[in-house]
Amino acid sequence: MLAVVVSDITNPYFVMLVEQIEKVCLQAGYKVMLFDTQSANKGPTGSTQHIDENIFTSVISSQLDGVIILGGEIDYLVVPESYLEALKKLTETIPTVVVGRNIAQLDYPCIVRDQTHSVELVAQHLIDKGYRKIAFIGGSEKVYITKQRIKAFKDQLAKAGLTADDSLIIETNFYLQHGYQAAERLIQHSQKGGLPEAILAINDQVAIGAIRALKDNNISVPQDIAVASCEYFPGSEYYVPRITTVDHQNAQIGQAVTTTILDIIEPREQASEYPEIVSVLIEGESC
Numbered sequence: 181m182l183a184v185v186v187s188d189i190t191n192p193y194f195v196m197l198v199e200q201i202e203k204v205c206l207q208a209g210y211k212v213m214l215f216d217t218q219s220a221n222k223g224p225t226g227s228t229q230h231i232d233e234n235i236f237t238s239v240i241s242s243q244l245d246g247v248i249i250l251g252g253e254i255d256y257l258v259v260p261e262s263y264l265e266a267l268k269k270l271t272e273t274i275p276t277v278v279v280g281r282n283i284a285q286l287d288y289p290c291i292v293r294d295q296t297h298s299v300e301l302v303a304q305h306l307i308d309k310g311y312r313k314i315a316f317i318g319g320s321e322k323v324y325i326t327k328q329r330i331k332a333f334k335d336q337l338a339k340a341g342l343t344a345d346d347s348l349i350i351e352t353n354f355y356l357q358h359g360y361q362a363a364e365r366l367i368q369h370s371q372k373g374g375l376p377e378a379i380l381a382i383n384d385q386v387a388i389g390a391i392r393a394l395k396d397n398n399i400s401v402p403q404d405i406a407v408a409s410c411e412y413f414p415g416s417e418y419y420v421p422r423i424t425t426v427d428h429q430n431a432q433i434g435q436a437v438t439t440t441i442l443d444i445i446e447p448r449e450q451a452s453e454y455p456e457i458v459s460v461l462i463e464g465e466s467c
Contacts, residue, residue: 181211182441183239185232187251189216191354192385192413193430194250197279200434201248208442213244219252233266239274246275246441254281257324275444279437281324289444291437295325298426298459299332302408303380305424305461307340311378311406315348317362317390318382326351329382329410348376352386359389367397375399378406378467384416387423391466406467422464429457 184201186194202212215238217231232252239247247270253263264283270276271288282290306314316333319326330351334344350365352358359381366376381387387409391401401407401421409416409425416423436457 181213181244183213183215183242183244183247185215185217185235185239185247185249185252187217187219187232187255189214192415193383193411196414196430197250197434197437200431201438204435204438204442210245210442213242215239217252230260230262233262236266236270240270244274246277246445248437248441249276249278249280251280254278254283255323255325257322257327259283275441277437277441277444279433289440291433291440293428293433294457294459295328296332298428299329299380299410300336301459301461302410302424302426303333303336304340305463306378306380306406306408306467307337307342309378309406309467311467312342313345313348313377314342315350315366315376315379316344316382317350317352317366317379318354318358318386319351320353321351326382333380345376347373354383354386356385356389356392359386359391360393361389362386363390363393364397367393367399375405378408381407381409383411384409384413384423384425387425387466388416388419391419391421391423402465402467408467412462417462417464421466423466424464425462427460427462429459432457 182205184198186198188194205212215235217235219232253260268286271286276288278288278290282292316330330349337344350362352362379390381390387407391407394401399405409423412425412427
């Protein structure tokens with residue numbers, strides 16, 4: 181049996197990964213035990229702090245075959261020392277694979293997602309469409325993925341001779357309500373400097389929340405303002421308007437992490453080969 185430690189099972193990104201993990205495990209004859217820390221919802225100062233460490237202790241005592249870690253405290257810009265100690269003990273005791281972040285001082289297999297290319301794709305798409313005043317919304321200032329994507333956004337604008345306006349970069353969080361809140365702040369800001377020409381959201385949920393806020397304020401997408409997303413979630417293609425977004429090929433990531441842990445548990449003469457995982461732009465109707 182494998183343990184899967186996820187930081188928020190309601191997040192579509194983690195749902196996609198867990199779905200693929202369960203499929204591959206079922207085919208290989210393994211069951212999955214799911215642990216949901218909800219740390220993605222709370223952040224470093226939230227009430228869930230140290231839940232990850234407690235779960236690692238439970239996993240060790242359960243004598244499971246292996247563990248897959250999907251997000252959590254490992255995604256914080258400043259990773260708690262207690263978490264690092266617990267993760268070190270876990271990786272020394274049970275085969276462990278992490279999706280997301282490789283901590284230099286620890287030794288474990290890691291599937292690292294390219295956070296740069298997806299942003300470059302969609303930011304350049306907006307630039308090619310003629311948009312120059314572009315806002316970036318969503319994500320958390322305490323999560324390293326947010327910083328990576330904002331840096332990629334700023335760098336891509338700079339390549340086009342544009343400068344990102346820091347007042348149009350609004351870090352709220354990763355969910356629907358946070359997209360709504362961020363768009364409302366942009367609308368309030370527009371009373372001084374006008375609306376941006378386009379909004380780039382950190383993911384589809386944030387984009388959908390933003391579009392709802394714009395609609396509630398009689399601002400049409402894409403007629404009055406364009407909206408695009410850095411990360412596709414299943415179902416957004418049925419939203420009106422269809423969102424221009426980027427598919428990170430999360431199904432392949434889920435398959436790769438599961439195959440990696442199974443290869444560690446049951447070594448093969450020939451190691452599994454993985455296809456290159458490349459993000460793909462999906463052109464919708466929102467910009």
